[in-house]
Amino acid sequence: MSGMNDHPELQLSAYLDEALSPAERAAVTAHLDGCSFCRAHLADLRATSRLVAALPALLPTRSLVPRLGRAPVWLRPVRLLGAMGSGLFAFLFIASAVINSGSNLGGGETTAEQLAEKGQFGAAVNALASDAAAQKDAARSAAPAVPAPAAAGQAPTRSSITTSAPSVIGVSQSTGSGIVYYRGTFGPPPVVFLGFAAFFAIAAIVAHRRLRRSH
Amino acid sequence: MRDDIDRARRGDAGAFDSLARAHERALYSHVARILGPGPDAEDVVQDALVSAWRSLASFEGTSFKAWLFRIARNRAIDVIRAQKRRGELPLDPPEDPDEPGWAEPAAGGPELIDMVAGAEAFAAVEAALVLVPVEQRDALLLRDVEGFSYEEIASITVAEIGTVKSRIHRARVTVRNELVRKGWKGSAG
Numbered sequence: 001m002s003g004m005n006d007h008p009e010l011q012l013s014a015y016l017d018e019a020l021s022p023a024e025r026a027a028v029t030a031h032l033d034g035c036s037f038c039r040a041h042l043a044d045l046r047a048t049s050r051l052v053a054a055l056p057a058l059l060p061t062r063s064l065v066p067r068l069g070r071a072p073v074w075l076r077p078v079r080l081l082g083a084m085g086s087g088l089f090a091f092l093f094i095a096s097a098v099i100n101s102g103s104n105l106g107g108g109e110t111t112a113e114q115l116a117e118k119g120q121f122g123a124a125v126n127a128l129a130s131d132a133a134a135q136k137d138a139a140r141s142a143a144p145a146v147p148a149p150a151a152a153g154q155a156p157t158r159s160s161i162t163t164s165a166p167s168v169i170g171v172s173q174s175t176g177s178g179i180v181y182y183r184g185t186f187g188p189p190p191v192v193f194l195g196f197a198a199f200f201a202i203a204a205i206v207a208h209r210r211l212r213r214s215h
Numbered sequence: 216m217r218d219d220i221d222r223a224r225r226g227d228a229g230a231f232d233s234l235a236r237a238h239e240r241a242l243y244s245h246v247a248r249i250l251g252p253g254p255d256a257e258d259v260v261q262d263a264l265v266s267a268w269r270s271l272a273s274f275e276g277t278s279f280k281a282w283l284f285r286i287a288r289n290r291a292i293d294v295i296r297a298q299k300r301r302g303e304l305p306l307d308p309p310e311d312p313d314e315p316g317w318a319e320p321a322a323g324g325p326e327l328i329d330m331v332a333g334a335e336a337f338a339a340v341e342a343a344l345v346l347v348p349v350e351q352r353d354a355l356l357l358r359d360v361e362g363f364s365y366e367e368i369a370s371i372t373v374a375e376i377g378t379v380k381s382r383i384h385r386a387r388v389t390v391r392n393e394l395v396r397k398g399w400k401g402s403a404g
Contacts, residue, residue, distance in 0.1 A: 019365040045391065052355060
């Protein structure tokens with residue numbers, strides 16, 4: 001065993017924990033009787049050990065115990081549909097936001113030509129159909145010799161109409177130039193799509209977590 | 216407890232549930248001090264409990280708690296190794312075969328042993344533990360917090376007894392030195 005100047009420092013923790021063999025323990029005890037240096041080290045190690053032992057436990061934020069038994073059979077389809085639905089509605093949200101922001105350029109009015117250039121052919125056709133109907137109405141109203149008093153204060157080539165086409169909110173036109181002013185939207189407001197996307201995402205996450213906790 | 220283990224091994228989910236609840240917090244507390252508190256540590260414990268249920272038939276030891284800690288601790292170490300491979304964590308330096316240094320305390324600090332009940336001391340010890348290499352921290356916590364014997368720690372960590380002794384001692388010296396660097400003069404005063 002070590003002499004008085006050969007401190008058994010590496011054995012002090014095991015001594016403290018009573019993890020030495022009887023012979024090793026006896027030798028360390030004998031050394032400690034005559035070595036204040038090692039006694040001081042042992043006291044520090046004991047204090048450190050007590051500090052670590054007294055640490056308050058860290059607590060989880062949720063139960064970590066698995067739910068044993070098979071998960072309900074409908075949980076996997078719910079997770080799949082939730083993920084797919086979330087992706088679909090997120091796409092629709094982005095698409096509607098982009099389309100609606102595009103149709104609102106220039107103060108919210110867009111010509112049929114501009115719509116066609118942007119690939120919104122359905123909206124452009126609607127606008128042109130409204131234009132043609134408006135031209136017929138204008139021709140009928142122009143037949144009487146005396147113009148209507150209400151039109152007297154307006155520019156001679158402008159008239160206003162409204163239409164019941166579902167994607168057209170008010171159409172005004174200039175029949176002389178053939179320019180159609182048009183304001184269109186794509187389906188419901190984008191925030192509705194966003195709400196559905198969030199709903200499906202939450203459903204998918206809940207189903208996923210439930211499946212993870214299951215046997 | 217032994218009765219619950221026997222019933223759980225026969226497939227009694229209720230018995231395993233009560234066993235898992237008895238050890239859930241201790242497992243999380245240990246894993247959280249290895250990985251850091253949060254969702255990663257929670258996922259590791261949850262996965263470990265699911266794994267324990269699935270492999271319960273293979274449990275033949277005498278200590279169910281040690282068996283659970285072995286599963287959870289191994290998963291936590293796997294997560295750390297993966298994080299190091301991805302460069303998210305720095306690599307531990309190789310273990311120094313020499314004896315660890317012994318920081319000299321400054322005069323005038325409080326007695327280390329008087330700090331045991333202080334919340335300030337707990338925060339300092341938690342901060343010091345983070346500086347201890349993972350394998351040493353793991354062994355120290357298994358000993359001082361969970362009260363496992365050196366033989367059980369050797370089994371849980373799949374290491375030799377001599378390695379366990381060395382890791383525990385080095386971890387204690389590192390924590391003690393960090394506390395001394397924060398102004399405590401230690402018991403040697």
